[in-house]
Amino acid sequence: MHTDLVAALDIGGTKIAGALVDRAGRILARAQRATPAQQDGETVMQAVAEVLGDLAGSPLWGRAGAVGIGSAGPVDASAGTVSPVNVPGWRGFPLVDRVREITGGLPVELIGDGVAITAAEHWQGAARGHDNALCMVVSTGVGGGLVLGGRLHPGPTGNAGHIGHISVDLDGDPCPCGSRGCVERIASGPNIARRALEQGWLPGPDGDTSAAAVAAAARAGDPVAVASFERAAQALAAGIAATATLVEIDIAVIGGGVGKAGEVLFTPLRKALTDYATLSFVQRLTVVPAQTGTDAGLVGAAAAALTRGPEVPAAAR
Amino acid sequence: MHTDLVAALDIGGTKIAGALVDRAGRILARAQRATPAQQDGETVMQAVAEVLGDLAGSPLWGRAGAVGIGSAGPVDASAGTVSPVNVPGWRGFPLVDRVREITGGLPVELIGDGVAITAAEHWQGAARGHDNALCMVVSTGVGGGLVLGGRLHPGPTGNAGHIGHISVDLDGDPCPCGSRGCVERIASGPNIARRALEQGWLPGPDGDTSAAAVAAAARAGDPVAVASFERAAQALAAGIAATATLVEIDIAVIGGGVGKAGEVLFTPLRKALTDYATLSFVQRLTVVPAQTGTDAGLVGAAAAALTRGPEVPAAAR
Missing domain, CATH: 3.30.420.40 (ATPase, nucleotide binding domain)
Known part of the structure; x- marks a missing residue:
């Protein structure tokens, strides 16, 4: 199977955005839900699952080899958990494990949203x-x-x-x-x-x-x-x-x-x-x-997944 | 030739210390001069040359494969120059080239004195x-x-x-x-x-x-x-x-x-x-x-030379 794409998630207090992104940083498919920020943790997770479900409905899904997540912080990448200030239902929530389960075991990279935007600016923007x-x-x-x-x-x-x-x-x-x-x-x-x-x-x-x-x-x-x-x-x-x-x-x-x-x-x-x-x-x-726009969070999360770690994709250098 | 040692220099506004250091961080030979801080740049360089000359007089000198320098700052490692605030005769002084010439072409690593002390604490001290x-x-x-x-x-x-x-x-x-x-x-x-x-x-x-x-x-x-x-x-x-x-x-x-x-x-x-x-x-x-003492600058400069770059010697981990 050719896995030249990644799935990206940008999780904030207002919306949960998802995309399939190629190695050139192009967004090929999109999905989005409002963040049910004041509800319990499982309800928020359900919104994430729906975004991933929409992406999985794309004929391109089979080419996705990893998932990158940029989340409102604080996050704990070492534990795979998130505790966004504006999403009280998620405290130490095991987002990485849950996304890995939903996606059939794809590798998942988690970074904070500020780090994600930095990855995007370094890849495609002013940095x-x-x-x-x-x-x-x-x-x-x-x-x-x-x-x-x-x-x-x-x-x-x-x-x-x-x-x-x-x-x-x-x-x-x-x-x-x-x-x-x-x-x-x-x-x-x-x-x-x-x-x-x-x-x-x-x-x-x-x-x-x-x-x-x-x-x-x-x-x-x-x-x-x-x-x-x-x-x-x-x-x-x-x-x-x-x-x-x-x-x-x-x-x-x-x-x-x-x-x-x-x-x-x-x-x-x-x-x-x-x-x-x-x-x-x-x-x-x-x-x-900055030069990148509203997609910066998605693009940066994709960059993290493409490199499976803190390196910027080779195409960006 | 077996080059299991490095020469280390710790250059400050008061003294110029030198040593031959092994891969375990042990100091096997020493030399020192007062820094002629208020004199012209060549006079300061002469003191460095004398320290290196003393070290070269050691029977161990032949085992030295590189030189590490920790210097009072600012330094410019990319240019190989130093401009210590308290040594006005050195402004953009090409210390790396000069030390390389004196030592017959040994590779030279230059770092600031704060970085050198950090290397020492990471190798042997509280970090x-x-x-x-x-x-x-x-x-x-x-x-x-x-x-x-x-x-x-x-x-x-x-x-x-x-x-x-x-x-x-x-x-x-x-x-x-x-x-x-x-x-x-x-x-x-x-x-x-x-x-x-x-x-x-x-x-x-x-x-x-x-x-x-x-x-x-x-x-x-x-x-x-x-x-x-x-x-x-x-x-x-x-x-x-x-x-x-x-x-x-x-x-x-x-x-x-x-x-x-x-x-x-x-x-x-x-x-x-x-x-x-x-x-x-x-x-x-x-x-x-901190746990390291007055030799921290020398030990840290040695660490930089042993790894030819910003890595800490393997023995330290």
């Missing part, structure tokens, strides 16, 4: 050709992943690159994670909006108080909106510089809704990076927007 | 058996290195693990590196002593204002001295937690003069780690004192 990269998602939360020495670095449990929860302000505001002054606590979309509102920013007649609305106000020159993005940029810069100083990356890629804010974010971010990335070996660090 | 570790030196400065996936992670230029210059206080005091609120700016020995003095700590009749004297006062219950160590511990904890969150380490090893302060440092450090290392995959992180 292509970079052997040492940080890829981030800045939206409702702040996540990320690392490529080190040309290979994905998921870490032993598949959670490495979790830049949203490093503290860049050790006396700062409490973060829901239990720490203080985390990058996410300062730079996530909701925190950008919260800070602007607290400082007196007034939304437009549509009442939109999202970070996207703050970005629009900043582009129009509203100084409070500008300042909120500058503060987010400062925290992101401190976190990116810390990462570069610790593991020597030469590029940081930023995706997610806040990453789409454009120069309102990237201009102060590049300026702040020169303040925090000071040592000789990190001064050439660049920061760019 | 033995740990596949993912951060090793730190906390003394006049704060340096470090990483072991990831069982292998030393020097990074492309040999400087990775530079935890002393990550910012944990993005609005904090300016650091000589150009950034703000760096771990070193809060936790180094001179900064522990400075903070204690600023807060009203009075040295004893001997007038000793070193961090060791502050540690002694803290052990005796002086609240200002205790508070200065607690603040250092907080900064170290934030930096260690950030490292664990980014790359998934399970142990942090602390050496150097401040690391010898004992429970005055380690008790508040372990407490602060529970504040900052909050995500599930970093909660089992432990922090312990």
Whole structure:
């Protein structure tokens, strides 16, 4: 049997997406269910089974030789379990074993969603050709992943690159994670909006108080909106510089809704990076927007399955 | 010719040490010169040549098959050059080529001194058996290195693990590196002593204002001295937690003069780690004192040469 495809799953708090993906990273079949996030664990698993069932109905299914899963975290790749914050019915849920059973024993690779998006950016996006990269998602939360020495670095449990929860302000505001002054606590979309509102920013007649609305106000020159993005940029810069100083990356890629804010974010971010990335070996660090889109999670999960481990597919290099 | 030994060089701002080291990590011959740190680059190089000359006078020299160098940073392993902060005559100095010439073409491995100490701790010290570790030196400065996936992670230029210059206080005091609120700016020995003095700590009749004297006062219950160590511990904890969150380490090893302060440092450090290392995959992180001594730099440089790259010698696993 010719197994030149992989099945990919992208599991989040809102939807469970599946696909059959070829070695060039092309999506040849798709399936999707809403995540029954507030229901019991077996009901969530049933939705995963339905996505896989749809894919198995494709005439291409027989060519799938492995399954790659990118899941909202935390995950535990060594145990094959997941405990997504927004899916309370899954705590230490044995997702890898369950998917292996459903698929008749196919090998299953599990990584966190930030690591999956990193695999996608390294394979097809802005980190292509970079052997040492940080890829981030800045939206409702702040996540990320690392490529080190040309290979994905998921870490032993598949959670490495979790830049949203490093503290860049050790006396700062409490973060829901239990720490203080985390990058996410300062730079996530909701925190950008919260800070602007607290400082007196007034939304437009549509009442939109999202970070996207703050970005629009900043582009129009509203100084409070500008300042909120500058503060987010400062925290992101401190976190990116810390990462570069610790593991020597030469590029940081930023995706997610806040990453789409454009120069309102990237201009102060590049300026702040020169303040925090000071040592000789990190001064050439660049920061760019992500290039992959909504399929990044699926494509990255496929990359993990194609290589049966943390290597990027050969075609990507 | 049987080449079962390596020559190791440990180059710092005070001394240049050399040794012949076997595959078990035993030092079989030694040589040393003071570093003429304020003189021109060729004079510094002459001291290195004299150390190598002494080693070459040993009857064991013929068994040396490679040279490992651990140097004060920054280094550039990819270019083979060094620019130690405290040796102004060496800026982009081609140390690897020069050592290769002197030794008749032996292969030369160059790493930063923090990476070298990490190699030593992984081979013979407290990080033995740990596949993912951060090793730190906390003394006049704060340096470090990483072991990831069982292998030393020097990074492309040999400087990775530079935890002393990550910012944990993005609005904090300016650091000589150009950034703000760096771990070193809060936790180094001179900064522990400075903070204690600023807060009203009075040295004893001997007038000793070193961090060791502050540690002694803290052990005796002086609240200002205790508070200065607690603040250092907080900064170290934030930096260690950030490292664990980014790359998934399970142990942090602390050496150097401040690391010898004992429970005055380690008790508040372990407490602060529970504040900052909050995500599930970093909660089992432990922090312990270093075990290797003043030869750590030589032993680590030897480890790098024995493996001709970032792997730890097989005997160490």
